[in-house]
Amino acid sequence: MVDDNTTDAVARAAELLIGRRTVVISGAGLSTDSGIPDYRGPDSPPRTPMTYQQFVGDPVFRQRYWARNHIGWRRMDAARPNPGHRALARLERAGAVSGVITQNVDLLHMKAGTRQVIDLHGTYARVRCLKCANLISRMTLAQRLEKANPGFADNVSASAGGIEVAPDADAVVTDTDRFRMVDCLECGGMLKPDIVYFGENVPPERVAAAFGMVDRAQAILVAGSSLTVMSGLRFVRRAAKNAVPVVIVNRGRTRGDELAAVRVDAGCSEVLGALAELCC
Numbered sequence: 001m002v003d004d005n006t007t008d009a010v011a012r013a014a015e016l017l018i019g020r021r022t023v024v025i026s027g028a029g030l031s032t033d034s035g036i037p038d039y040r041g042p043d044s045p046p047r048t049p050m051t052y053q054q055f056v057g058d059p060v061f062r063q064r065y066w067a068r069n070h071i072g073w074r075r076m077d078a079a080r081p082n083p084g085h086r087a088l089a090r091l092e093r094a095g096a097v098s099g100v101i102t103q104n105v106d107l108l109h110m111k112a113g114t115r116q117v118i119d120l121h122g123t124y125a126r127v128r129c130l131k132c133a134n135l136i137s138r139m140t141l142a143q144r145l146e147k148a149n150p151g152f153a154d155n156v157s158a159s160a161g162g163i164e165v166a167p168d169a170d171a172v173v174t175d176t177d178r179f180r181m182v183d184c185l186e187c188g189g190m191l192k193p194d195i196v197y198f199g200e201n202v203p204p205e206r207v208a209a210a211f212g213m214v215d216r217a218q219a220i221l222v223a224g225s226s227l228t229v230m231s232g233l234r235f236v237r238r239a240a241k242n243a244v245p246v247v248i249v250n251r252g253r254t255r256g257d258e259l260a261a262v263r264v265d266a267g268c269s270e271v272l273g274a275l276a277e278l279c280c
Contacts, residue, residue: 006266013221013247013262013271014278017096020218020245024088025232026102026109027225029250030268033082035075036106038224052200055192056130062190067176069193070145071156073138076105076124081112084223087272089113094280099213103225103232105195118210120231121196131189141182141191148180202231214238221275222248224268227255 028038054061081089089112091097099116100109105124109117127141128134146153156175184191196202214220220239227233227248233255239246240259248260249271257263264271 006264006271009262009264009266010271010274011278013249013264014275016245016247016262017219017221017275018279021098021216022091022096022219022221023213023217024097024100024102024221024223025225025235026088026100026104026223027227027232027250028104029224029226030084031079031082031104031106031108031224033084033267033269034079034106034108036079036104049198052197055197056190063179063181064176066145066181067149067152067179070142070149070179071153073124073142073193074153077138079106079108081108082269084268084272085109085112085114087269087276088223090276090280091272092116094276096279097221098217101210101213101232101235103229116213118206118213120202120206120210122194124193124195126194127191128194129184129187129189130192132184132187134184134186135194138193144182145180148182152179196231198229210235211238214244215242217244220244220246222246222250222254222256222260223272224250225254226250226252 028036032038050061050065055065056062085108088097088100088109092100092114097114099118100114101118101120102109103120105119105121107119107123107125125138127136127138182191183189214235215238217239220236222232222236225232227236236246236256236259245261246256246259247262247264248254248256249264249266249268251265251267
């Protein structure tokens with residue numbers, strides 16, 4: 001249930017969105033109620049996300065990452081959509097939302113039933129070879145890593161109990177020194193999750209598709225993003241430049257607050273559920 005202090009803001013947001021073709025820009029704050037922590041929420045501990053340069057340039061760092069990801073991707077794969085994801089899917093079915101541009105890699109929009117989704121930063125479920133660009137599923141790689149590291153996942157799960165998993169499927173695991181990595185079966189190249197890391201560019205065709213979606217929008221709804229990184233903020237700036245109204249739903253301040261017509265400082269699950277009730 002929406003807090004009394006946010007009821008007026010939610011009503012104003014609904015009034016602005018009703019009858020307008022809305023595009024959603026979603027971030028990690030939308031998925032916290034599915035058990036996936038965010039990077040920059042007001043209650044989040046300090047995090048240092050991995051950079052592309054660290055991954056490709058440091059074999060020890062890469063080994064540690066793959067060991068942690070070998071645990072973390074399973075937790076992300078098991079995550080399920082929360083009421084916020086389901087509310088957005090409902091808004092799409094009702095014709096109120098025309099598409100979602102998500103900064104998340106957790107595939108929870110798809111699991112909730114949303115059809116028009118641009119996974120801006122990729123997804124945890126695919127792995128790409130940096131040499132030949134061959135794509136495989138994360139499950140296929142998991143099977144290879146299990147053979148190379150028999151019992152690793154079971155031993156970690158048994159000894160660690162509850163393991164925290166970051167939004168990029170990086171699990172907090174410390175004993176990784178003996179973990180064995182594997183290379184691309186096609187060419188022997190370096191494998192990397194099909195996720196855009198910090199310091200790496202979003203593929204230009206994906207950016208173009210997202211800008212096209214924003215340019216066709218009549219309203220923008222930001223859900224659970226602090227808009228700290230330019231990959232999300234640029235779409236809000238584009239909308240504002242085009243005089244398209246922006247609604248922001250997020251706990252805590254964002255870099256786009258001065259561009260918002262309505263700002264709702266509250267959790268996504270409650271607010272998006274309330275918006276779905278008012279807009280559908």
